[in-house]
Amino acid sequence: MDQAANLYESALSDFSHQDYDSAISKLHATLEISPEFEDAHEALAVILYHQKKYDDSVQAIQHWIRLNPHSIMARTNLSRCYVAKGMILEAEKEQAEARRLTWQAELKLKKQSAPPINPQELIERYKKVIALDPLDVLGYFSLGTTYMESGMKRDAADTFEKAVEINPKHSSSYLGFAQALTALGDNEKAKRIFRQGIRVSESQGDVMVQKKMEAHLKNLESF
Numbered sequence: 368m369d370q371a372a373n374l375y376e377s378a379l380s381d382f383s384h385q386d387y388d389s390a391i392s393k394l395h396a397t398l399e400i401s402p403e404f405e406d407a408h409e410a411l412a413v414i415l416y417h418q419k420k421y422d423d424s425v426q427a428i429q430h431w432i433r434l435n436p437h438s439i440m441a442r443t444n445l446s447r448c449y450v451a452k453g454m455i456l457e458a459e460k461e462q463a464e465a466r467r468l469t470w471q472a473e474l475k476l477k478k479q480s481a482p483p484i485n486p487q488e489l490i491e492r493y494k495k496v497i498a499l500d501p502l503d504v505l506g507y508f509s510l511g512t513t514y515m516e517s518g519m520k521r522d523a524a525d526t527f528e529k530a531v532e533i534n535p536k537h538s539s540s541y542l543g544f545a546q547a548l549t550a551l552g553d554n555e556k557a558k559r560i561f562r563q564g565i566r567v568s569e570s571q572g573d574v575m576v577q578k579k580m581e582a583h584l585k586n587l588e589s590f
Contacts, residue, residue: 371397371400371404371407374394374396374397375393375394375407375410378394379410382499387414387418391415391418394411395411402434403434405431405435405438408434408441409440409441411427412424412431412441412444412448416444416451419451421448424444425445425448425449428441428444428445428448432445438468439468440505442465442468443461443462446458446459470575486517489509490513490514493507494510504533504540507540508530508539508543511523511526511540511543512543514526515543515547515550520551521551523547524548524551527541527543527544536567536570536571537567538564538573538576538577539576541560541561541563541567541576541580542561542564542579542583544560545557545558546583548560554587554590557587558584561580564576564580565577565580565584568580
């Protein structure tokens, strides 16, 4: 695994220096050594996407999904590729599957008593995800959620705000953004964001998120 990990880190370094061919080659080599290295599958898919090699990216993601059918990020990345290829129905199907897997994971976490995780480790992990793909809305959403859970309300608000800038249709980021603003005492702006988020979630069919925002907005407006 050390050899695979070293190749992976070297590939990320090449990517950051815009040496895409070398990065892709090293990631293929990484996966030959360690076919179950999910981060390498994700990095390969993202780099191929940014190179506009959409068919190759789809193929890489399909390998990733065979490895882990429950990967939310794999489904999200596959949706992005399908959008780029003009396959809108397929993209919507994968985005819906990503949402379903997200809800499923949330329910599973509620039912299990997971061992404590160092929040700072999570923060650093999500920052690495964002560094790899600055347009990864789920990376920002996860980072914002971790900031919020750690009591870092201003960092949470700033991160959720970035998430909705990147993807104005990501309903859950509006919810997180408005909740962070409420925690900061900025109730008027929180109301505006809740209203925007409700419209977005309604258009996206995100019923659960919509109902949460409606309840929070009603509570704010009662004061």
